[in-house]
Amino acid sequence: MVPIALVLCAALAGGTAMFLRRHRADASDADRFATMHGDHARLEPLWSIPPFELQDQHDRPISLESLRGRPFIADFIFTQCTSVCPTLTSNMLLVRDRLHDRDVQFVSFSVDPAHDTPAVLSDYAARWGAVGDDWTLLSSSSAQLSDVLAGFRVAARPTDDPSEPIVHTNLFFLVDATGTVRGIYHSDMTSDLDALVEDARVLAAPRVGSDPVPRTIASLGCTGCHASPAIAPPLGAALGETRMTDDGRRVTVDAAYLRRALLDPRADVVAGYPGVMPSYAGVLSDAEVDEILDQLRSMTDAAPPATPAALAIDPVCGMKVRVTSEAHHARHDGEDVYFCAEACKDAFLAAPAQYERHRQ
Structure with a gap:
């Protein structure tokens, strides 16, 4: 069992506001809350998550009530994300690996209701080498997602940037067996990940018959990124x-x-x-x-002999893209144009003249 952005303004317990910058928390408020320093002791109850019922990657109903009884670690992702989500999911799976001997659940909420159906989330989990039933990926409608985001006191919104079509929190949340948030942690800070593992060990009971799984390319979820030509x-x-x-x-x-x-x-x-x-x-x-x-x-x-790949420039976001048959590309004015992601390709095809000046 092994391996699973702009953080927007979110009000936290006691009426204090937590402000997060893109991919990084504001040091004045969010860092204090995210690691439970300052005014709040580690594992102090913060707030209770309101009830929800969503569909998991197996198209089964999952509710807050069905998660009760065991603590869970939650994050927010979407499957087409190529910015913070790969790191977020990699670190989720590393935390999962470190907690193999504890009865902890892992829950990833998709922030892309239009695209991330249960079937898409199932494919995503398989790509990351997920084995076992302790990692749940949840799809939702727009209205359901809005309620869940409000319950976790964060936000997500679409943008006009095709390379990052949705901005969302990159925090981990530790929720206890009663549905109460007990800790908030930066997903990209080693000290926070260590604190998350330590705190989860306090809340979670030992897992019966839990032998560590050897760490392999599959168990570490390496293919989650390396199977995508846009990421690795x-x-x-x-x-x-x-x-x-x-x-x-x-x-x-x-x-x-x-x-x-x-x-x-x-x-x-x-x-x-x-x-x-x-x-x-x-x-x-x-x-x-x-x-x-x-x-x-x-x-x-x-592997077959590698063929060196040329580099192209995505005309929408300016990112360098390797010219391979697997890369996102489209034919335009008699030539192939390459993109880092499907969203950039769609934006270009909708208004190619808008991006002509960026083409090389």
């Missing part, structure tokens, strides 16, 4: 392949490169991809890193 390079790249980094350097895919990619992924971000991979330093033991590297080598041996 394919895992089956050949050893010896040369890659261009986003700062213009050429690096060779060898054992040292793969180890760096696991432990210091920001060191060599490949051009055309967002630098969203979390670091596994301090998460994987040396032996586990070696095992992951062996798995990558075996995938490399089975």
Whole structure:
């Protein structure tokens, strides 16, 4: 069992407002609440979540009442997100892995009612290698989503930016067995993730018969990102392949490169991809890193020879995009135009003249 943006103004307990900037919390208020410092002790009850009933990835009804009895960790995502959601989900699954011996549930609310049906969420869970029944992904109608967001005292809204069509919170919420919020944590801060694991251990009972699952490419949810050409390079790249980094350097895919990619992924971000991979330093033991590297080598041996990909510029958002058959693209004025995401492609096709000046 293993591995699962703009945060908008949200009023928190005691009438205090929490203001969050895009992908990062405001240090004056939100950090104090998110880690329960300052005026609030760790695990102090904050507020009760109002009742809800939604559909999960198996098209089953899930309500707050059905979740009662065990604590759960919640976040907000959408499946077409290529900005903060990959990191958010990766860290959710890492927290899940660290809590394998505790009876904790994990709940991801989609903020995209129009697209994220139960079937889409089921595919998303499978892409992330989710096994077991402790990770629930919930779809909703617009009205239901509005009520859930209000219940968690956050917000999500559509934007005119095709590269980030929905902005939403990137916080984790720890909810106890009675449905009361007991902690709020930044998903991109190691200290907060450690605090979340520690606090969840206090609230959750031991899980009976819970042996740790070996950490593998599948169990860590690596394919959640690496199966998408818009988010990450394919895992089956050949050893010896040369890659261009986003700062213009050429690096060779060898054992040292793969180890760096696991432990210091920001060191060599490949051009055309967002630098969203979390670091596994301090998460994987040396032996586990070696095992992951062996798995990558075996995938490399089975992969067909890699063909170097050219780079194109998404005319809508300006992001570098690798020119491959899997990339989002469209034919326009006799040439192929490449995009980082389907939303950018749709925006371009709706008004191509608006983006002509950005094409290269």
